[in-house]
Amino acid sequence: MYLSMVVPCFNEGHGLQRLHDALVTALSGHVGDYEVILVDDGSTDATLVEARRLAAADPRFRYVSLSRNFGKEPAMLCGLRHARGSRVALLDADLQHPPELLRRMLVVLESGYDQVVARRSRVGEGRCRTALTRTYYRLARWLLDVPLQDGAGDFRVLSRRAVDAVLSLPEHHRFSKGLFSWIGFDTAYLPYRNVRRRAGRSRWSVPALLDHAVDGLTGFNTKPLRPAIHLGGALVALAAGGGGRVLWRAAGGGAPRPSGLLPVTLGLAGLQLCGLGVLGEYLGRSCAEAKRRPHYLVKEVGPPSRPAPAGTR
Numbered sequence: 001m002y003l004s005m006v007v008p009c010f011n012e013g014h015g016l017q018r019l020h021d022a023l024v025t026a027l028s029g030h031v032g033d034y035e036v037i038l039v040d041d042g043s044t045d046a047t048l049v050e051a052r053r054l055a056a057a058d059p060r061f062r063y064v065s066l067s068r069n070f071g072k073e074p075a076m077l078c079g080l081r082h083a084r085g086s087r088v089a090l091l092d093a094d095l096q097h098p099p100e101l102l103r104r105m106l107v108v109l110e111s112g113y114d115q116v117v118a119r120r121s122r123v124g125e126g127r128c129r130t131a132l133t134r135t136y137y138r139l140a141r142w143l144l145d146v147p148l149q150d151g152a153g154d155f156r157v158l159s160r161r162a163v164d165a166v167l168s169l170p171e172h173h174r175f176s177k178g179l180f181s182w183i184g185f186d187t188a189y190l191p192y193r194n195v196r197r198r199a200g201r202s203r204w205s206v207p208a209l210l211d212h213a214v215d216g217l218t219g220f221n222t223k224p225l226r227p228a229i230h231l232g233g234a235l236v237a238l239a240a241g242g243g244g245r246v247l248w249r250a251a252g253g254g255a256p257r258p259s260g261l262l263p264v265t266l267g268l269a270g271l272q273l274c275g276l277g278v279l280g281e282y283l284g285r286s287c288a289e290a291k292r293r294p295h296y297l298v299k300e301v302g303p304p305s306r307p308a309p310a311g312t313r
């Protein structure tokens with residue numbers, strides 16, 4: 001078995017040595033051969049310098065540096081494309097995905113699974129974030145064709161055929177959690193305790209999380225448009241009924257009452273905007289996909305002259 005570990009890194013320069021030490025300690029003597037691919041996602045700190053230094057010092061470490069910050073999803077895709085192993089692990093650079101879990105994950109994978117997903121508890125997370133995430137997963141279960149598990153993120157180990165399946169999906173707007181679920185194959189889950197970030201800050205701002213959430217909900221089917229259609233139909237029926245009553249009153253000499261009209265109008269306008277927003281989201285996606293731009297651009301790959309180890313692709 002040859003294991004590739006893909007680590008997307010955005011401004012993680014201060015922690016890469018610690019990541020190196022943790023990975024080497026966790027895997028020494030337990031996993032055959034392995035490589036670590038650090039994907040520098042256009043960092044503005046010393047990440048690239050550190051990646052070059054680690055790759056020069058340890059032949060198991062390689063790096064790919066992107067021309068600018070493209071985001072975690074394109075960085076992961078780049079790492080998966082560069083991975084040569086028969087097994088591939090994905091993990092974050094900030095040690096929130098504990099490397100000591102990798103051994104157990106690999107044991108489970110070897111027992112006949114194609115994906116082993118580490119599923120984190122929400123211990124230590126803010127109540128508001130936990131509540132919002134739970135609601136989101138409920139909504140996702142209702143709307144999506146693919147099952148999403150709360151707490152199951154990108155920390156996972158994949159067989160080569162699972163990696164190839166993910167790489168065969170060309171879409172530009174990537175929502176990996178959903179894509180990993182979409183490809184199917186036998187999947188096992190391993191629970192682990194949430195680990196707080198040791199240093200630096202999470203790159204996920206609230207707007208970025210909301211964008212990612214919308215990507216997930218609209219990336220797999222057009223079901224989110226259905227409620228708009230059903231609601232639109234119901235409102236037309238309601239309006240027809242209300243209009244009939246107004247006409248009936250007018251015919252009887254009564255005047256229409258305008259007081260209740262403002263909230264109704266506002267509500268309807270809001271619903272129309274929501275419907276248009278969802279529609280626009282799909283249109284925007286089609287536009288982005290039609291351009292067929294690359295997901296990312298590579299600035300530097302290193303070290304350049306090292307040959308692929310025996311038994312890899």
Ligand code: UDP
Pocket residue numbers: 007008009010011012041069070071072075091092093094096201202203204
């Ligand atoms: N990351 C990246 N590109 C980005 C943002 C993040 O490659 O634009 C990497 C980051 O360096 C880390 C992983 O993705 O290794 C997870 O990021 P972060 O810790 O900010 O997310 P969180 O743990 O809060 O979900």
Ligand code: MG
Pocket residue numbers: 092094096197202
């Ligand atoms: Mg993190």
